[in-house]
Amino acid sequence: MPQLSLSWLGLGLEAASPWLLLLLVGASWLLARVLTQIYACCENSRRLQCFPQPPKRNWFLGHLDMIPPTEQGMKKVTQLVTTYPKCFMIWMGPIIPVITLCHPDTIRPILSASVAVAPKDMMFYSFLKPWLGDGLLLSTSDKWSCHRRLLTPAFHFNILKPYVKIFNDSTNVMHAKWQRLISEGKNRLDMFEHISLMTLDSLQKCIFGFESNCQEKPSEYIATILDLSALVTRRGHNLLMYMDFLYHLTPDGQHFRKACRLVHDFTGAVIQERRQTLPDQDVDDFLLAKAKSKTLDFIDVLLLTKDEDGKMLSDEDIRAEADTFMFEGHDTTASGLSWVLYNLAKHPEYQERCRQEVRELLRDRDPKDIEWDDLAQLPFLTMCIKESLRLHPPVVFITRRCTQDVMLPDGAVIPKGVTCAISIFGTHHNPAVWPDPEELHRTDVRHERDEGGAGADAAALPRAARPRGAAQEA
Template identity: 60%
Template sequence: MPQLSLSWLGLGPMEASPWVLLLLVGASWLLARGLTWIYAFYENSRRLQCFPQPPKRNWLLGHAKWRRLVSEGSASLDMFEHISLMTLDSLQKCVFSFDSNCQEKPSEYIAAILELSALVVKRREQLLMHMDFLYLLSPSGQRFRKACRLVHDFTDAVIQERRRTLPNHRISDFLKAKAESKTLDFIDVLLLTKDEDGKELSDEDIRAEADTFMFEGHDTTASGLSWALYNLAKHPEYQERCRKEVQDLLRDRDPKEIEWDDLAQLPFLTMCIKESLRLHPPVTVISRCCTQDVVLPDGRVIPKGVICLINIFGTHHNPAVWPNPEVYDPFRFDPENAKNRSPLAFIPFSAGPRLWGQGHPQRSRHVSPPRCPSGCSGSEGGPWRSSLLLLLPTIFCFSYF
């Protein structure tokens, strides 16, 4: 099954590229080790603040669209499609430093990413289509190959252009300049990465990592954001408290002036996001390979090498850990209530030292929810609605890192 999810990377036989194995079994573990020195630099540069911030107009555009639809008589809105486009806008900026503006105009690249996501899910449901030679002969397989070519060509062009601009002088100076101008993106990091033997990543490896970030990141972020908006709309008392928290934070500032440092000052919004992720985790099941024998409490042993399925949804709805698990209650994540709870009771994006990319969806989420969808009409609330819209995706996104 993991091979089906990664087939769109187009890397050929596994032995042709050891990085495919990393994607399959280690969450890019060795790559993360190779990135250690760059991430140490990030810490000195106030962590991910050196990445380009997605234009805040991305979220304001979505908010304006929702208000227009409500004013035209829409009683309810399907948020997922709109938020997917907002998320892809954000990811393209962080990964490629590219403004896709896909909410305003069609983008072939964005359309291909969305089609690949749909085709992978569809293929999983058709047992015969798991065989590559049958799938590639089918109409879906032909569409799949066409979308793959478009995505790969776009990423390859960015990589080649960026290689031509790489400096011949000290990399530390290049990184510092990029960080100060907030133009250091994911492609820059991958181009400068070396493994423990001093070997650089090939263009094929870089493409696989960047495409994986786009492919896997947009769907989980969009799903989490949609549920967060839904839960706030269902619980206006929590929604109003979130808005008040944003008002107190910004005071006389323009909502467009929101910065990463502000996110730590939004504890209740963070609690609301975490509770939404608990109740509706974007990823419900993950698989992991045991690297050693695991002895269960009843004495049974899971042998080394066995692949286990971990039910995140079940973990998050375990009544022994979460009383009344179907109830949306942000106060579960009040520090006082959470201090005696196992850190592995809440694993919306899995857990462990190999999960080096886990922050992208949660920190992106702090920069987004408005009063939605019923609260999108009228003028009451003014810029505070937009500021809440801006804040949710950012907090949501940054929990990955």
């Protein structure tokens, strides 16, 4: 039987073993993969030349840290959207392109595409996975659709109405704390820190029915939620930490795992305690009784929810949804509220008008608490909130990864496999979308009267939501 000769590789007969052949095949496969990736990157670079891009820092870093998570970074976004009003491309390192979309015309093809064509990009979201699991934020496809359908009853207005009392109580605690600080001679405070504690206090009551008193005394669970949020943000700005095996070796990675365990243990304990008190009677009667007593919370709804086949959510699914709402609900709400107060403080004439609108609504009422039906009776305050959210959106961008080529209205094509960053902040500050985007208010003063004569004073109203042109459909 003839011997296999590898002399052409400089190897003797003794080297012609199956292991070396396997090594040769493996090296060839690896080389082929590398060459394929290089070719794909070159081909993508060629196809992406139709997208404008700002100057790179250098060939290796690309545009990394060009937009830091600071005020200067947001100013840089404003400059970029002024220069590139439709979209622009940046490079995360030497080979990772990200197309930033900042106009409704370019955003629409991505957001209107099916989830199969433009799913969530998991590069950053994967950092949250050990903490939030497969909740609504991170789940995709059929699981997302199923959970979205099952969670819809939790947001029926009959369930949400009693929460207004919780919001009032938590806000009153915060106000009392501020009054105490003023009486002690303090006239400066970290607004975001105080409002974050207030939103976390509200969420614990609404989601778990749990009184933590976290605004008045330290709470290990609340402190852990804040730690996890900070750790995820910090990891997102360090490219080396994108690799799990490296991150888990760092002090931040070890702290993150420990914090996840603490949060999961808390949520799991609440779920188990509630399961033991589940009713034997009809679920609808139980929900009605809970709603009347104003004690129905998010965990109750999740524990009693069933799909079309009568299947209930698992403890792991319930934990993921509860943890997701604790994370997504506290930080974004606190950010939005803090910026509303900041903008009203900068414009005392609007602040006074909002105050008068509330006083007029609550006139001759005791106790003077806002109720559910009152929320539709505050048009000027609502416009101020919306305009503040335009200027300072709590979430500045979201990402999608194209699974197939997507054509934009101008004929440019986003290649398959490329990540798109939909810049919410950039769109809100785009002069091609909004006239004078950095201004908080309209410059025209006008008074409008309806036919009945009651009228609606529109003098110096904030713009609220009046983009020009195509933005009307966004």
